[in-house]
Amino acid sequence: MIRKVKSHPTQDEPLLFEISSPGKKGYQLPDLDVPVIDPEVALGVSSVRKEIEHFPEVSEVEVIRHFTRLSTWNYAIDLGLYPLGSCTMKYNPRVNELVARTEGLAWAHPYQPETVSQGVMEIAAALESALAEITGMDAVTLQPAAGAHGEMTGILLVRAALEKQGNPRKKILCPDSAHGTNPATAQMVGYEVVNIKSNDLGMVDVATLDAAVDEDVAALMLTNPNTVGVFEQDIARIAGILHDKGAMLYMDGANMNALCGVARPGDFGVDVMHLNLHKTFSTPHGGGGPGSGAVAMKSHLEPYAPVPRLKKENDKWTWDYHRPDSIGRVRAFYGNFGVLVRALAYIMAHGGPGLRNATMDAILNANYIRKALEPYYELPYKSPAMHEVVFSDDKQVALGVKTGDIAKRLIDYGFHPYTVSFPLIIHGALMIEPTETESKGELDLFIDAMQSIAKEVEEDSELVKTAPHTTRTSRVDEVTAARKPIVRWKP
Amino acid sequence: MIRKVKSHPTQDEPLLFEISSPGKKGYQLPDLDVPVIDPEVALGVSSVRKEIEHFPEVSEVEVIRHFTRLSTWNYAIDLGLYPLGSCTMKYNPRVNELVARTEGLAWAHPYQPETVSQGVMEIAAALESALAEITGMDAVTLQPAAGAHGEMTGILLVRAALEKQGNPRKKILCPDSAHGTNPATAQMVGYEVVNIKSNDLGMVDVATLDAAVDEDVAALMLTNPNTVGVFEQDIARIAGILHDKGAMLYMDGANMNALCGVARPGDFGVDVMHLNLHKTFSTPHGGGGPGSGAVAMKSHLEPYAPVPRLKKENDKWTWDYHRPDSIGRVRAFYGNFGVLVRALAYIMAHGGPGLRNATMDAILNANYIRKALEPYYELPYKSPAMHEVVFSDDKQVALGVKTGDIAKRLIDYGFHPYTVSFPLIIHGALMIEPTETESKGELDLFIDAMQSIAKEVEEDSELVKTAPHTTRTSRVDEVTAARKPIVRWKP
């Protein structure tokens, strides 16, 4: 029985192009205080476009209604639990939105004089040192725009350092549980990807690793806690094996929400890592972005960090561009600054002790769910869970119901689904990450829903396989979408 | 067939009291920078409360979710047409919310020195003169907090002026079509209310009025266009009759949205009137307020206006408290200033010519609906409609369906109902005011819905009588609510 939601009318709405009518206006510009210039005269007839064909024309009130109506078709953290494993969908504090809009910050131009930019530079510096303290690393760059971008930056640092030593090496090792961005990144930095099989605890098998590490290996890209939510027990030895062979340990920090205040990668042998500020540090990324993939590194990699670097010179912040060994820029300007402001505000709100409390509640929530759902869903890896728990659909597949079906049915119960079919090492994975910002009441409703769906699978699997049934849009045909792609509106 | 909405899950949510748990916190205060004081010592044991019994304790994320979820159970202008007759529910421009929050304005204390208040005073002065121009009156007070408050202020002005002449008189005339606040106001100012029957055009019957006006009549409270949406043809004569007997013409300006830029009450004999800035001038009043009932008056009433009055003294604004004949204050400070800021921003956006265009579109929309629905619903008064049109449920009552039922069914079609059963002179009224901020597309959907409901009444009246069927809350039992009122939560 569905306890979380009720049906209610949601406004339909056509596409902007379909409500457009010539002459409707949503804007007004001030009168020009200079002579108006004829574009054809200034630019030449051939350089000037006649019109933007079929471009929408609507009024302000229609714009408000259009996007307000559209928004009601979305699920969101502010509406409820969003247990997308590996994505750390936690509450986005509203004060962060306010401070990011502070005039002096939001309107700072990246090329304005440093004398009138000390405030923004101070914020970046404060965040760099907070992240260094949290990760136990020596230096941080805030330039990468997202996690994958941070991975590329980190692997570039590894490559630059090895090259400096004379041999960039050929291979990057990735556990088979790794996120897709890891191998994709290695390839972009010119490395060959070697997959490492996980052992039956869901962890890196040290023997296998030992055998795989040779003088051609540049680094291992490891997520810790890994994507099945367990902490790599042998992390110290793993680091040792790599370092003995002159290889480095790259940590994918997407799961730092399980470690803040509890353990520091810098203390267990990590050479370089990225953080997803939009996950662990709660910056909003509606629709899929923006993010920030800050990279934390040990001092031996710092000379290679992207330019520019922040530097304090007689008590003023300045950008240092003279870094001969730098890998260069990975992005124009200084990174997604607006995201950095929010991340710092988040860290200030929690403070040192507070970050640990948040982590502990995240772990508490994951284990509470694990305990309650273990009788209903197969738990492939029995190792203790950290901040997320990954089940498989083994029990349900027997009845013809897949993880994707269960996910869709969850929507009828008023929840956003968990992460489906990732990590790939678990066949039919249900990857659940509640985060710390969920109340016991919300978790109980989720558990109730998952248990109820497990029963439905036995009693009426069709109901689950055809879900969702209560949404304005029923199950979407993604196959046709891919077969003949329609990716833009046409008159 | 319902074209406007689809069903979609809406989050349920208990009361705050029901999600409270001791020790949950949604706040943090800065550390005290002064010694902490023990309340029992400072105030005495008997003056200090032990606790606020059963008061909620929740976290910030729960507050966000609680109110966000609740909000999704509401209808709103930003979601669609809101045709509440007489309420002028038009688009509330978002820029107005922004400017009302400008720091120097939003944080201005009413008692701060005038030297550091010139900006807020200038805004009030600018609005006063704009409203005087729009109404054709000589002076304006912005003190009243809402329309009814403005009515009281206006009738007080009438009374004070008459009293000054030696006789406050005894009676206030109200057409039977008048809004309930009119008679209620007259009574609060110590007048006896005399109802005037409307003629079969829905207008004041001049003969009846003529007969009713004697030396005991202080004023007529007239809404123009009146509550059936028609302009009082004999307005000039009406004013004449009153003035001849030394009585005054009070105009309820709730329907000024039909007149801005088209006709000015000051030009057709009105002595005093109120404006509903939250209607005509589009200030948001979600849930039922706040409003502003600015009162515009002719010069002969200005001496009696509430204190304080704005005055320019050697180029600086100052508040004038020395007004011997003033009726006194109707509200602390200077009125709902934040609402005034929004109203001025609205007037600036439209400008002089623009206000007329808005009025004309409001009239256009009402007549478009009238034309399309006339075949389906009884139109008791055939007089030309201004900004709103009032039908009756005569045709449907025959089949056992009342205006209230039709209204509820409209909800299933994705619209907020029109105003039900007002004005009282029309039995079973359907009072429809679209306002100018509705697109043709939205109006067509509304017409389509109203026509479809008319058919449903004939084919399946039960469907209509038991509506709404699609909302999370079905028809609410208001009778029980009134019989044994439960007006607060109890543990």
Add this chain to the structure above:
Amino acid sequence: MRYLPKSPSERQQMLEAIGVSSIDDLVAQLPEDVRLKNPLNLPPGKSEFEIVDYFKARGAECANGYASFLGAGVYNHYRPVVADVLVQRSEFLTSYTPYQAEISQGHLTQIFEFQSMICQLTGMEVANASMYDGSSAVPEAAMMAVRITKRSQTLVAKSVHPEYREVLSTYAKYQGMPVTEFGYDSQTGRIDLDDLKSKINDDTASVIIQSPNFFGCVEELEAVAELAQSKGALLIYVFAEAVSLGILAPPVQADIVAGELQSFAISPSYGGPFAGIIATKEKYIRQIPGRLVGETKDSRGNRAFCLTLSTREQHIRREKATSNICTNQALIALVATIYLSIYGKEGLRELAIQNLSKAHYLASKLERRFEAPFFNEFVAKASDVAAVNEQLLEKKIIGGLDLGRFYPELAGNVLLCATEMSKKADMDTVIEALGGRA
């Protein structure tokens, strides 16, 4: 124009559907002599950009980022961000009175929570959905008492906010409601019980006191409640500083409570919009003015809320209504509701104690005019208030209120307020300016 969602061709189609040839035909009905000949004499419409500029410029002409020690009915408290964010949800901001319960449960549920919290804070059994503000809630409460007691006279303490008293007399003037004021004890700053004794009589409908009163003094209810009730009059308790409810004993002895909620995250906004409330005992529920939300069920048996007892109101009762109020301050009451849920049980207490502590630090260095206990506001002696405030203003500090403005007999005294927002450094500046002992 950007707020008008129509294209020329759409207007044309609509005119044709109506059967008129030009849009002006739609107002042909207006008598010739009534129609406006020349356009309104107002400047043409401005762009959003220019509008924002205009108000920014006006704001810059006012005090910006000043520290302030003004209270006197409008208090400088921190406004949690979520309150301002949530009130701007379209579904709250752009809806109207929840007449249609089935699509207004959001507001109705919240108003029910609001009414409940106000009852918890005041110790009353019923609270309405809001009044315009504190000043208009006072006369409405007095009128209520007149209806309940069928008596005519109102006794109000001089220590009630002066502008509230002005509004009371304006309302009362023509309703056959004589209003008499009684004094305060020039030693303690509390009401003068003897003066009240001497004025109360068998025609007294209500006795109105404020606590903390305009001087910041906390009144003692026991005695005045006994006196009033022994004479068959109702006691009306007024509050202007709602944060005081976090620590002060709830005025359970009162029959009616009338108050101002500005302190609950409502920006000062040069005096409004604020929100007033009236709360009372269950037995007086049918005499309470304004809207009330009640709990009930929908046709499926689910809990639901709706406006109730509207037979009290003008749209049904017309001239016999309890009040003419229609539009109220719902959106502001929503902000207050959010504020109260953010602070909650413990937060309100802690907040009140911070206010108490700040004000007592400030007072401890100055010479107080009155002896009675106070919350976050008090009267201090000052040789030349105007001069002191001038001097402070130059330091971007807005000093206290010159009491001489409302109480000639108290000229040479300043009403100072300190809240959780008052920084010690600024208080020390004020102390110095007032020649207090550092």
Add this chain to the structure above:
Amino acid sequence: MRYLPKSPSERQQMLEAIGVSSIDDLVAQLPEDVRLKNPLNLPPGKSEFEIVDYFKARGAECANGYASFLGAGVYNHYRPVVADVLVQRSEFLTSYTPYQAEISQGHLTQIFEFQSMICQLTGMEVANASMYDGSSAVPEAAMMAVRITKRSQTLVAKSVHPEYREVLSTYAKYQGMPVTEFGYDSQTGRIDLDDLKSKINDDTASVIIQSPNFFGCVEELEAVAELAQSKGALLIYVFAEAVSLGILAPPVQADIVAGELQSFAISPSYGGPFAGIIATKEKYIRQIPGRLVGETKDSRGNRAFCLTLSTREQHIRREKATSNICTNQALIALVATIYLSIYGKEGLRELAIQNLSKAHYLASKLERRFEAPFFNEFVAKASDVAAVNEQLLEKKIIGGLDLGRFYPELAGNVLLCATEMSKKADMDTVIEALGGRA
């Protein structure tokens, strides 16, 4: 802590349910030597009030309310209020990648509209859902060309934004993608076709030009497109000032368009977050990086949208993916979508003409370095740029970019930008400072 919705008793109940006695047991699994011994060395948690104060103070240390004539990839355009209001709707702000189409139709529909509008603006047939920014879109486009042409070399114009070129070389370095730059005509400021001719060869995958280029000059596409395509290379058109698309002929001759949308209501924010895009021809759709939204139907036959062609992406293809991009800049693309719908067809043209007119007024009083037509940005000669900017800064005006910073050979020249926000009065001040003819 206010972000943690649990009471002590609730934590206790949960621990009992799990079957552990203390919360620390939950991390007992961590090897002893890995566990953090002493707490993080960061200050304790701050109140919201203190956090707001901190950032206000930082903001006050930066330029506030200055007029600015800086462009160079970040432009000062007016941000319609509705864009910032709508992007803060919880349902947009706090959701994530629309993997689950049935409860993400809001974002999916908007992204589809976004892709469509980008196609209309650029004259391309396919546009993705966004890239990190313009600078990273350039190398992604170059990589795409390499995949399509199976060639290795990239030719990029020196007049492309210097920082974009830096990012290009960082990306290209280890992918066997040699990048060669070709020059600009020191007279016109446009690309030097001859230099390009001399460098293009059979291994050239793409030729990258920017228009308006970094000097503000509008490039001529015909010739370069012909040249590139005759050699079997792709033409990549880069734009940094998106408002130019409102008036410039769409780059239909290009094979790939890579651009930066910051001009569409994205605040400068010291350089980010912005949003980049890549658009191309239908035939290259399977080589485009990043997310794509496509139209389809739901099981009831209603129109629906979903993420599509994800077999291009890393989470499916892993090391064979078209790019490693996952999280993109969706929320920023939403702001741009709202911006475009507010201005619409006519507005974008009028806006572009205002930019054109302002910049040409400014230029008309100064000595231009290059002859080619320009949009809202141009290079002016200046004896001592640093001194001029110093002087302007005192008048709360941020002057143009000293070109010597990126082009030593162009020292003594300043890159100036004027937009619809530039007031004539400020421009006259700049003209005076640069010794222009008034």
